[in-house]
Amino acid sequence: MKYNVTDAVVFITGASRGIGRACAVAFARAGARVVVTARSFDELQSLAKQLGGSCVLPIQLDVTDAAQRELALRQARQRFGRVDVLVNNAGWATFATVEKTPPEHIERMLSLNLAAPIAMAQAVLPEMIARGSGQIINISSVVGAQAIPRMTVYSATKAALTSFSTGLRMELRGTGVDVINIAPSSTRTDFFEVAASVDVEATRIAKTQYSPQRVARAVVGASRRRKREVTLSLEGNAISLMRRCSHRLADMTMYWIARFGMPSK
Ligand SMILES: NC(=O)c1ccc[n+]([C@@H]2O[C@H](COP(=O)([O-])OP(=O)(O)OC[C@H]3O[C@@H](n4cnc5c(N)ncnc54)[C@H](OP(=O)(O)O)[C@@H]3O)[C@@H](O)[C@H]2O)c1
Numbered sequence: 001m002k003y004n005v006t007d008a009v010v011f012i013t014g015a016s017r018g019i020g021r022a023c024a025v026a027f028a029r030a031g032a033r034v035v036v037t038a039r040s041f042d043e044l045q046s047l048a049k050q051l052g053g054s055c056v057l058p059i060q061l062d063v064t065d066a067a068q069r070e071l072a073l074r075q076a077r078q079r080f081g082r083v084d085v086l087v088n089n090a091g092w093a094t095f096a097t098v099e100k101t102p103p104e105h106i107e108r109m110l111s112l113n114l115a116a117p118i119a120m121a122q123a124v125l126p127e128m129i130a131r132g133s134g135q136i137i138n139i140s141s142v143v144g145a146q147a148i149p150r151m152t153v154y155s156a157t158k159a160a161l162t163s164f165s166t167g168l169r170m171e172l173r174g175t176g177v178d179v180i181n182i183a184p185s186s187t188r189t190d191f192f193e194v195a196a197s198v199d200v201e202a203t204r205i206a207k208t209q210y211s212p213q214r215v216a217r218a219v220v221g222a223s224r225r226r227k228r229e230v231t232l233s234l235e236g237n238a239i240s241l242m243r244r245c246s247h248r249l250a251d252m253t254m255y256w257i258a259r260f261g262m263p264s265k
Helices: 018-029 041-051 066-080 103-131 152-171 212-225 234-245 247-260
Strands: 009-012 033-038 056-060 085-088 134-139 177-183 229-231
Touching: 009 018, 009 066, 018 033, 018 041, 018 085, 018 212, 033 041, 033 066, 041 056, 056 066, 066 103, 085 103, 103 134, 103 152, 103 177, 134 152, 134 212, 152 177, 177 212, 212 229, 229 234, 234 247
Parallel strands: 009 033, 009 085, 033 056, 085 134, 134 177, 177 229
Antiparallel strands: none
16 A cells, blocks of 8 residues: 655655755655754755745754754644654765774764664654554665775665664564665765765765755655665666675675766766
């Protein structure tokens, strides 16, 4: 049975720009009510203005802060009564070898890319389980299935997030709550500019880029069809398949992609 996105209350982290913002637009166009959160409140307000009216609630939220998470969820429930769909989207990366990755960057990636999505899921699960419906959508990455050098720590956080999706899905079997793992490949957002680079150039995988709107369409489609896993891009699927056949071949391919990039679309 399909999931009814229309009228669902969708709570999105990292909605001020990029994939999160595009998801907010796509869910709102599908008839959902959206709670858009991020640290940049001005951006959220402009998004709310763009979407118009009562179906959007902007909330300033640093998702790594437990007190802010609790307050944001309370505000969302006060306004819309519930949270039906959680989109764990906020994320950040450092381009660096493991040797050169500063400890505070490791902390930041672990808390933002992994601990925060887990905490958000824990916070919304009781109401979803009680209602017998709901969705946790985790925006992971193709590098969660096959790490890329000089983004190794980031890749590790996304691998852990993907694993979290898999385990949580099994735990929730029979509850009516879906867990959907989305693995975008390189997407045209500010991600590569906002990322920190230590001693290395931003990996040239950034050359192959998809639009955030395309990712958002895939997210809303996966929500409707209650998909488990979506890997965006042929390259992403190819590398996952390659890894199943030969770890050595997959490692070599990612090594060369990180070193020389992929042809532009
Ligand atoms: N772009 C890609 O190539 C790509 C590929 C695969 C996966 N992904 C994943 O897709 C997701 C979205 O990335 P994007 O490409 O849209 O990147 P982006 O344009 O840099 O957007 C990141 C979003 O996360 C928010 N954010 C960052 N730190 C936050 C914090 N502490 N608390 C709350 N929000 C925070 C940012 O808003 P504020 O700064 O306003 O807080 C922003 O809205 C990430 O999880 C990323 O890992 C991206």
